[in-house]
Amino acid sequence: MTPAEITELRAQALRSIDGATRDLITAAKTVYSTPETGFNEHKTSAYVQERLQALGFVVETGIARTGMKAVLRGAQPGPTVAVIAELDSLQTPTHPGADPETGAAHACGHHAQIGALLGVATALSASELKDSLSGNVAFIITPAEEFIEIQDRLALKANGELEFLSGKQEMIRLGTFDDVDMAMMVHTSAGNGGSAFSVGGTSNAHVSHQVRYIGKSSHAGGAPDKGVNALQAAMLANTAINSMRETFRESDVVRVHGIISNGGSAVNAVPGEVLYEGRVRAKSVEAIEPIAERIIRCYRAGALAMGASVEVQTIAGYHALDQNPTMQKLFADNAELILGSDSVVIVEKHHTQGGSTDMGDLSTIMPVIHPYANAASGVGHGHDYLIEDYDRAVIAPAKIMTATVLELLGNDAQLARETLSKHKPAMSAEQYVTLQRERFSTQTYDPS
Ligand SMILES: [Zn+2]
Ligand SMILES: [Zn+2]
Incomplete structure (x- = not known):
């Protein structure tokens, strides 16, 4: 042509x-x-x-x-x-x-x-x-x-x-x-x-985390000492993540953000199970890896402090x-x-x-x-x-x-x-x- x-x-x-x-x-x-x-x-x-x-x-x-x-x-x-x-x-x-x-x-x-x-x-x-x-x-x-x-x-x-x-x-x-x-x-x-x-x-590339905290529910007024608060574990993890932010390098274009998609079921019970959804983004799949490792440590920190257990499911995100x-x-x-x-x-x-x-x-x-x-x-x-x-x-x-x-x-x-x-x-x-x-x-x- x-x-x-x-x-x-x-x-x-x-x-x-x-x-x-x-x-x-x-x-x-x-x-x-x-x-x-x-x-x-x-x-x-x-x-x-x-x-x-x-x-x-x-x-x-x-x-x-x-x-x-x-x-x-x-x-x-x-x-x-x-x-x-x-x-x-x-x-x-x-x-x-x-x-x-x-x-x-x-x-x-x-x-x-x-x-x-x-x-x-x-x-x-x-x-x-x-x-x-x-x-x-x-x-x-x-x-x-x-x-x-x-x-x-x-x-x-x-x-x-x-x-x-x-x-x-x-x-x-x-x-x-x-x-x-x-x-x-x-x-x-x-x-x-x-x-x-x-x-x-x-x-940015990204990876997704489904973070499930398992505590123990009990009467929030009558027996708070018998419970293990999964919500507090998730909130401590979030605080740890926010403390971690100062370690991110600008050149990696890191973005870490999350939501609590299940924060408990009734206000009068110590939350026995909480679901936190996290996302870690950075300039490449390779750059994400060491950052995601630190973020997972933060999830664990919340569980350790409260005596809850945590399951972290890592989901392959974008390139x-x-x-x-x-x-x-x-x-x-x-x-x-x-x-x-x-x-x-x-x-x-x-x-x-x-x-x-x-x-x-x-x-x-x-x-x-x-x-x-x-x-x-x-x-x-x-x-x-x-x-x-x-x-x-x-x-x-x-x-x-x-x-x-x-x-x-x-x-x-x-x-x-x-x-x-x-x-x-x-x-x-x-x-x-x-x-x-x-x-x-x-x-x-x-x-x-
Ligand atoms: Zn969009
Ligand atoms: Zn779009």
């Missing part, structure tokens, strides 16, 4: 997305109004399935419960590029978009990703565009990016319905990405100055995000071409804001990008995180991802092949699955 032909195809794709603007934004808003947390996105999943089928796709459903995949095949064989969208919401009951019954709310803007993915699928479905591709586009709709409701997910694991606790982790295990060579998605954000997009940067520079540059160039020269901020490769994503896990096995569309107000995961600019959140990402796919897979997929030949993945999918399995463990400590 000549550059002029690519320009014409891109123009056609942009016209098609422009023509679908209202419909794509409506799709995103429909998902917003049906927030569902990870692995429970049944209504959202059914809606996206219907929308993809209306475009003529055969949709594989029920992957990792609610995930889906639909493949668009180019005229010539070649690499497969995945365009990803995340299905799940958070639990933010005070958010204006919260489901009054469940408290679920799209306080991370994942609904915008669904609209953007449908935009790419709409544009590339046109036969001239499809025929220009040497390779395939896999639309992968992933459940459960937010690493929450751990106890519920552990129950699904115990039933054999899941092994890993996030959507992309589980889809890697199930082989959904086995025929995929590279992947992209766009997440919304609030910030990045005035520019529409930011590309680059990394994210740090490693973004591919070639794909990143293509995305940024297309963003500037479509939106203007001041539309992109480039973030330094190792800069992290402290959060985590399971795109990090995918980035250990293939080249990926995870740019941000600065389209929201408020604070991510907060009650006030709202998409203000749907053109930026849905339409612009659809256009830029489509243009990026056209460049990667057009012209005999030369750019995709070059990207792949230069890319050295940190591990294979098989090695990833083995490593994640090894990161799960359970230890108990009983000082009595």
Whole structure:
């Protein structure tokens, strides 16, 4: 294909997305109004399935419960590029978009990703565009990016319905990405100055702890001396963790935080059992290890002081995000071409804001990008995180991802092949699955 032909195809794709603007934004808003947390996105999943089928796709459903995949095949064989969208919401009951019954709310803007993915699928479905591709586009709709409701997910694991606790982790295990060579998605954000997009940067790795304190219940008024207070044990552990903070190195970007998800059952009884959920984040899985060891010592300290016992279940969390520079540059160039020269901020490769994503896990096995569309107000995961600019959140990402796919897979997929030949993945999918399995463990400590 000549550059002029690519320009014409891109123009056609942009016209098609422009023509679908209202419909794509409506799709995103429909998902917003049906927030569902990870692995429970049944209504959202059914809606996206219907929308993809209306475009003529055969949709594989029920992957990792609610995930889906639909493949668009180019005229010539070649690499497969995945365009990803995340299905799940958070639990933010005070958010204006919260489901009054469940408290679920799209306080991370994942609904915008669904609209953007449908935009790419709409544009590339046109036969001239499809025929220009040497390779395939896999639309992968992933459940459960937010690493929450751990106890519920552990129950699904115990039933054999899941092994890993996030959507992309589980889809890697199930082989959904086995025929995929590279992947992209766009997440919304609030910030990045005035520019529409930011590309680059990394994210933190993490690990999760389910910490169960077992004490002894007894009458809190009549027989406090007969009880062993599991809540006090957990609170002492939390104090120990806070004392530990001064040992963290800034270069490790450590974040340690937790919640008490069961603090006891009745105020008039000494709490006999308490569940603390902890999270340890740092710049890499390796950096987490020595910090997690110290945190586990803090959990034990609480048990030792009170004479309770503690069980610490370690759950494999996310890996740090490693973004591919070639794909990143293509995305940024297309963003500037479509939106203007001041539309992109480039973030330094190792800069992290402290959060985590399971795109990090995918980035250990293939080249990926995870740019941000600065389209929201408020604070991510907060009650006030709202998409203000749907053109930026849905339409612009659809256009830029489509243009990026056209460049990667057009012209005999030369750019995709070059990207792949230069890319050295940190591990294979098989090695990833083995490593994640090894990161799960359970230890108990009983000082009595
Ligand atoms: Zn989030
Ligand atoms: Zn998110």
